[in-house]
Amino acid sequence: MSRLHKPLNMPQTYTKMETSTRLEQIAFWKSALRKMHESPKLKEQTIKKEQELALHDAQIRAVLETIYLEKDRASSFQRFLASPEFAAKLAEIGRHMQNNKNASICEIGAGPGFLAVGLAMRGYTNVSILEPNGEYVTGTGFIAETAAKHGVKIWNDLNAWYKSDDLYECAITNATVHHFDNVCKVAAEIRCKLAGHGKWLMFDEYFATTSPDLYQALLDHSHVMRYEQYEWPYPATIYVQLLRLAGYELAEVIPRRYKNNHIARNYSGKVALGGAVTQVTRPLIALGMTTIAFNLELLADRLFGLSRTARLFTLPQLLVFRAGRDPYPPPAATKII
Secondary structure, eight states, X not given: OOGGGSOOSXXXXXXXXXXHHHHHHHHHHHHHHHHOBOOHHHHHHHHHHHHHHHTTOHHHHHHHHHTTXXXXXXXXXXXXXXXXXXXXXXXXXXXHTTTOTTOOEEEETOTTOHHHHHHHHTTOSSEEEEOSOOOTTTSSTTTHHHHHHTTOEEEOOHHHHHHSOOOEEEEEEESOGGGOSSXXXXXXXXXXXXXXXXXXXXXXXXXXXSHHHHHHHHHHSTTXXXXXXXXXXXXXXXXXXXXXXXXXXXXXXXXXXXXGGTTTOOOOSOOTTHHHHHHHHHHHHHTTOHHHHHHHXXXXXXXXXXXXXXXXXXXXXXEEEEEOSOOOOOXXXXXXX
């Protein structure tokens, strides 16, 4: 039968058992998706509950240690400062700021603020935090005093931050963007806070490359189903397209496995093929060719379909964007309707 004669858009039929199962699945997802939400209070309650469970659950304890949210906040912060993750992020920030310790930097959605305060403790003199969560564990509550000692300015009021005249040479997000309700809108707002062709270093995002990936990622996340927290993974291409729409250019892509994945998280042990990926990636960084590698991997995925384990640049540890030329219409062209 030729393609022209194939029946198109035929309704799918189900047995009674399949129909019952499907209705149960739909009911489950309707409930789960509608309940997902985000608030500082929910985040704080979630982690405090996890801290209690971690006393008797090694897996939960390991997760909290990975994201530096153990109950002993001082110990957690010191462990972060000594971690390969912090060293790797510090190196990337220094490279992109050309080791200018006076560069104006703002960590957006900083959570506990460990990275931003760590930068100040390593000599950066113009560091700010934007974090609407002021709770003690998951927000800026614990770190506030240390931040003040090291000259880090904390903004807990989003509106006040946006209205201020402060501009930044570098915006940093760390496992943050997938929490935004409207990624493109927030990206456009952040762009208004970047000086000139300022950069945005987007570390450790939450990725899903297919529909099954998306729903499995939500099921696997330790806080989504159990605590109804909002988390939403996208393909790397979506992050890139949405930021391009808001007026950014993709400047660099640091792939998975590079430097043992420490640019994203403080993984222990050796990452498979980590050494080989690091050796191949270094010259690509030096030649400014990582975005080409990203696009070639996208092409390979379209042509052949790549498994998650085969992906490197399309499951990146770091996406670097640069504010492009101003996309704004001239004031004379602006019409208020």
